[in-house]
Amino acid sequence: MRTAYSVETVRAAERELMARLPEGTLMQRAAAGLAAVCVRLLPRVYGSRVVLLVGPGDNGGDTLYAGAKLARRGAGVTAVAMDPERVHAGGLAALRAAGGRLEAAVPGRADLVLDGLVGIGGRGALRPAAAALVERIPAGAVVVAVDLPSGVDADTGEVAGAAVAADVTVTFGAYKPGLLIDPGASRAGALHLVDIGLGEVLPAPEAEALQHAGVAGLLPEPTPSSDKYRRGVLGVVAGSARYPGAAVLAVAGALRGGAGAVRYVGPPAVADAVLARYPETLIGTGRVQAWVVGPGLGDEGGPEVREALAQPVPVLVDADGLRGLDPGELRARAAPTLLTPHAGEAAALLGVARETVEAGRLEAVRGLAERYGAVTLLKGSTTLIAPAGPGPVRVNPTGTPWLATAGSGDVLSGLAGSLLAAGLPAVDAGSVAAYLHGLAARLTGGPLLAHQVAEALPRAWREVARRH
């Protein structure tokens, strides 16, 4: 599991650790880890051209000390300051002693650029002096963000103006949520975590991202004594005369999610379409261990949604099922509820503009989970899953922009519902589903169709299970 911590938490942990260590120790650890990554990125350190973009705070300090280490190994290192009057004095002295220079303008060519403008002390949009330096980053250089790409909000991943687009981010002590959540995540490139000793003093994380091993441990594998009922039956209320395909795709996802059986409830013509494609499907009402309600219902299906919510089993509500949800009714449910809106549906539920949700995804998903007392999965460039109560938000690391295609959400809801029926807690069902769904899309490659994602799910499942 990759865990991420807010700036406030990181600062508190740093204070606690610094009180026990000689001054400057953490910065030296950070700079040493940063320089080590840079050495690996350069084909040859000796003779390489390295440019340091240096801000006025300690982020600039880390960068200057790392630059000094590279200069000592024979790199030509040029630092350019955002504000020449405010530069970390110790770092600049170290760079100069190692043969590096401070110059007024960004050189036109470089092999490696270190972005040390702002780290966790950055607030709001990059100021013009910083943004001007970002614009001058030479084309073709490998860009390494120091702690985080300047211009990305460390706590939320929000980008309010110009921001560095890094190839690699070397972050210190702990991942920050903004490195895992878009739009910040897409500016961070490959992530390297440098251990500066914070681990022992960090509390519970604000965000976390599953990786293969964690998902493998959660997959519901059948045992020799399992039969289809013990493995769980999922009921799917989806599709309408207008959107029959949504039912087929939700069932397609559900059949690949580990439940023992999938039961479809809906108009006979849609049931025929489902059966024609998946003869394994049970048709009509009966006992289930979880429900998926909503994909492609259009204006129909309201009573079925309410009926499902009245039952004491986990219910996943998606798409048209999300319209007119009553927070009081959901909060009163004893069994888990999992809501799976995309940004537009989340905006409607929160009564805000879609852009507000896109720009502040973490706040939106937390807000929905709190208002509805339900686990909430916000689909999008980085899918987020918030628990109904306190606890870290899960960030899905496997997404791909190709998933923004018609029907892909229907496959996801079926898959997540199937995992709920198989007995996974709602946060795990949502995050494992998002993980497998993203991986299946990556295995398929783009441009892709939603049913291909469903077909690739067993491969994604095997890939995760095989390696652990």
Ligand SMILES: NC(=O)C1=CN([C@@H]2O[C@H](COP(=O)(O)OP(=O)(O)OC[C@H]3O[C@@H](n4cnc5c(N)ncnc54)[C@H](OP(=O)(O)O)[C@@H]3O)[C@@H](O)[C@H]2O)[C@@H](O)CC1
């Ligand atoms: N603490 C530790 O133990 C360790 C910390 N470490 C390192 O220190 C970093 C944190 O350092 P930090 O606190 O000095 O803040 P930092 O990120 O350099 O930025 C503050 C400066 O930026 C400025 N500024 C703000 N917003 C801006 C904007 N939008 N656009 C432009 N400028 C803006 C702001 O200006 P001011 O508001 O003062 O005018 C201030 O001068 C951390 O990320 C890590 O790299 C590591 O060494 C490990 C140990």
Ligand SMILES: [K+]
């Ligand atoms: K930075």
